[in-house]
Amino acid sequence: MSQSPIKSELVHTESGYVIHRNGDPYFIKGAGGSSNMALLAQSGGNSIRTWGTNNAKAILDEAHKHGLTVMLGLRIGHERHGFDYNDEAAVAKQKEWVKTQILAFKDHPALLAWGIGNEVDLFYTNTKVWYAVQDIAAMIKVLDPNHLITTVTAGMDKTKLDLILERVPDIDYLSINIYGGLETLPNALLEMGYSGPYVVTEWGPTGHWQVPKTDWGVPIEQTSTQKAQSYRERYAAGVLAAPGRALGSYAFLWGQKQETTPTWYGVFTEAGYPNEVVDSLHYNWQGSWPASRAPYIKSFTLNNKVALDNIHVKQGDTIDVDLHVGTHQADGYTIRWEVLPESTDIKSGGDPESRPKPVQGLIVSDDNKGTMRFTVPSTPGGYRLFAYVLGGSGKIANANIPFYVD
Numbered sequence: 327m328s329q330s331p332i333k334s335e336l337v338h339t340e341s342g343y344v345i346h347r348n349g350d351p352y353f354i355k356g357a358g359g360s361s362n363m364a365l366l367a368q369s370g371g372n373s374i375r376t377w378g379t380n381n382a383k384a385i386l387d388e389a390h391k392h393g394l395t396v397m398l399g400l401r402i403g404h405e406r407h408g409f410d411y412n413d414e415a416a417v418a419k420q421k422e423w424v425k426t427q428i429l430a431f432k433d434h435p436a437l438l439a440w441g442i443g444n445e446v447d448l449f450y451t452n453t454k455v456w457y458a459v460q461d462i463a464a465m466i467k468v469l470d471p472n473h474l475i476t477t478v479t480a481g482m483d484k485t486k487l488d489l490i491l492e493r494v495p496d497i498d499y500l501s502i503n504i505y506g507g508l509e510t511l512p513n514a515l516l517e518m519g520y521s522g523p524y525v526v527t528e529w530g531p532t533g534h535w536q537v538p539k540t541d542w543g544v545p546i547e548q549t550s551t552q553k554a555q556s557y558r559e560r561y562a563a564g565v566l567a568a569p570g571r572a573l574g575s576y577a578f579l580w581g582q583k584q585e586t587t588p589t590w591y592g593v594f595t596e597a598g599y600p601n602e603v604v605d606s607l608h609y610n611w612q613g614s615w616p617a618s619r620a621p622y623i624k625s626f627t628l629n630n631k632v633a634l635d636n637i638h639v640k641q642g643d644t645i646d647v648d649l650h651v652g653t654h655q656a657d658g659y660t661i662r663w664e665v666l667p668e669s670t671d672i673k674s675g676g677d678p679e680s681r682p683k684p685v686q687g688l689i690v691s692d693d694n695k696g697t698m699r700f701t702v703p704s705t706p707g708g709y710r711l712f713a714y715v716l717g718g719s720g721k722i723a724n725a726n727i728p729f730y731v732d
Contacts (some may be wrong), residue, residue, distance in 0.1 A: 331472040333431045334395075335522060336498045336674075340412045342524035342570015343499070345474065347395070347438065354438075354574025355611040356397070358528055359581035360385045363595065366580060367392040369604060375527060375576040377444050378426045386434045387584075395438035395521030397527070397576065398431060399478075402458070402679050403441040406675070411454040424462050425469065432470040439474035440466055441501060443528065448480040448675045456493035463496035478500040478527050480675070482511075484518045491520070497571060503528035506536040508564035512571065526565055526575035530603070531556055536588040537589045541636045542708055542730050544668055547590055549725035551623040554602035559609045577607055584681040585610065586669060587710065589724050595714065620721030621659050626651035626728050628711060637729040645729070649696035649713050657718025663689060663698060667709030668728065685709070705730045 335348045345352045356373035357366055360381075361372065364727040376385060376392055378401040389396045402411025402420055411417060419661050426441075431437060442462050448456050455535055466475050477494060478501040479486060490500070491663065508529045515524065531553040534545045548556065557577065565572045582592035589595070593603040601618040609615055627648045631637050639645060651659060666682045673679050688700040703709060707731050 329433050329435055331437065331470075332435050333472045334438050334474050335455045336474060336573075339570075341361045343573065344570070345438075345573050349532045352395075352438075354395075354397075354525060354576070356574060356576040357580035357593075357607065358576045358578045360388070361581045362598070362600075363388055363392045363394055364376055365600065367394055367600060369608040369616070371607065372611075373397065373438060373574070374580065375399065375441065377441075379431065379694060382427075382431055383434075386431065390434070390436035391655040394433075394436065395524040397441050397476075397525075398437060399444060400427060400462070401478045402440045402446060402462070404446055404647065404675075405452055405455070406502070414483060417458050423461055425465060428466055429467045434471065434660070437473055439476055439498075440470075440474065442466075442477040442497070443616045444478045445480040445503060445675055446477075447486055449550050452608045453493075454491055456489055458495040460496060464495060466569045467496055476525065476527075478486050478503060480638065481507070482515065482518070483664065487515075487518050488519055496625070499523035499525060499574040501525050501527040503578075504564070504610070505530060505533035508560040509671055511564045515571075522572050523571055524600050525573045529560060529564065529575060530591060534590060538634060540633075540708075542547060542731070544708055544728050545586060546633045546728065547587055547726055549626065549722045550589075550602040550620070552724075554606040554622075557603050557606040568663055577603075577620070583676075584669070584678075584679045585676060586596035587666075587712075588681055589712065589726065595724070599716060599720060600608045601722045610617065615654075618657070618719040618721075619654040619717075620719060621654075621715045621717040622652045623713075623723050623725050624652050626650070626713065626725045626727060628729055633727045636726065638732050639729055640732055641704055642707065644690055644699050645702060645711075647696075647698040647700065647711065647713075649698075649715075649725075651696055651715050651723065653717060655719070658716050659699075659717045661692075661694060662716070663692070663700070664712040664714070665700065665703065666712065667703075667705075668710065702731055 358375040375397040377399040712726040
């Protein structure tokens with residue numbers, strides 16, 4: 327069955343920039359990731375983002391079925407992974423491979439935009455990468471005149487902005503990944519001298535590199551309740567507050583992954599339950615809350631101390647846990663506890679990490695309402711206690727507190 331592309335283009339109007347898809351204005355209400363597209367559409371989302379073309383046909387088909395568009399990522403080499411942009415043969419070979427991907431997917435009706443690379447600027451020194459990105463962008467313009475073209479950066483600064491504007495003229499707009507700091511992005515871009523269009527292609531909780539740390543050096547994660555508030559505030563300030571410049575966004579991550587912890591970025595648990603952030607995204611995209619909402623965390627302490635209190639304990643001690651939960655509807659909840667050793671497999675830029683194995687058999691008593699007592703693990707080192715609160719809504723609130731066994 328042959329498919330016909332649906333044209334997307336950037337239009338400059340008196341009130342600024344806007345994407346047109348099939349001739350109509352189109353504001354991206356998107357999320358990164360391709361799981362549970364039915365819930366994304368139901369929540370008011372209209373687009374997903376991928377980081378590569380793995381399984382692209384199935385993802386495009388599934389998106390189309392749910393009325394969603396796709397920003398399809400084109401993986402290109404990273405200097406931090408050993409790719410050398412001085413190696414002309416390797417660069418030419420990469421471009422040839424990208425060409426095969428463009429030809430394979432350019433006519434799919436769900437396609438919205440091509441994303442050339444993801445954070446190729448992270449820890450880079452060789453700015454020749456931008457010439458390679460431009461070479462690919464120029465090629466796509468010829469092969470596929472029907473879709474938007476962009477490249478995705480890790481944050482933005484004046485030096486990088488100037489390089490991209492000078493060396494990559496064939497992209498339609500900037501795509502920026504930014505976590506804590508999204509609130510000030512619209513103004514920061516103006517201060518850098520850029521009043522053009524942008525999409526925020528990854529945003530969400532405060533990044534693990536941006537939060538306070540314990541005295542043994544591990545980052546303190548926001549609770550799902552704090553994250554849910556962040557997602558509302560950051561979207562309002564970093565996306566909605568820049569009409570005519572911000573073309574929309576892709577929240578991170580519509581899925582689950584181990585990155586510092588198993589809960590830091592994903593809006594689902596490993597078992598597939600949506601957390602409070604999904605309700606916030608529903609609110610962002612539709613201006614109203616879903617009928618049935620996740621529970622929320624009011625307070626969480628270990629031995630009457632909070633995560634910021636640098637909790638040190640001794641082997642063989644018992645720890646008293648108090649978790650206070652709130653609900654939006656009277657549908658009850660159940661609590662699951664998990665103690666994980668602190669992850670030692672820490673990477674950068676979202677590279678794959680392995681999940682620590684839970685320590686079993688520590689719980690001494692549990693009233694299933696939030697009061698629990700457990701024994702300190704016998705091996706010294708850093709740990710976290712995770713709480714997962716599953717509401718009758720089928721949605722979750724979660725939190726963790728780091729502690730150190732001396």
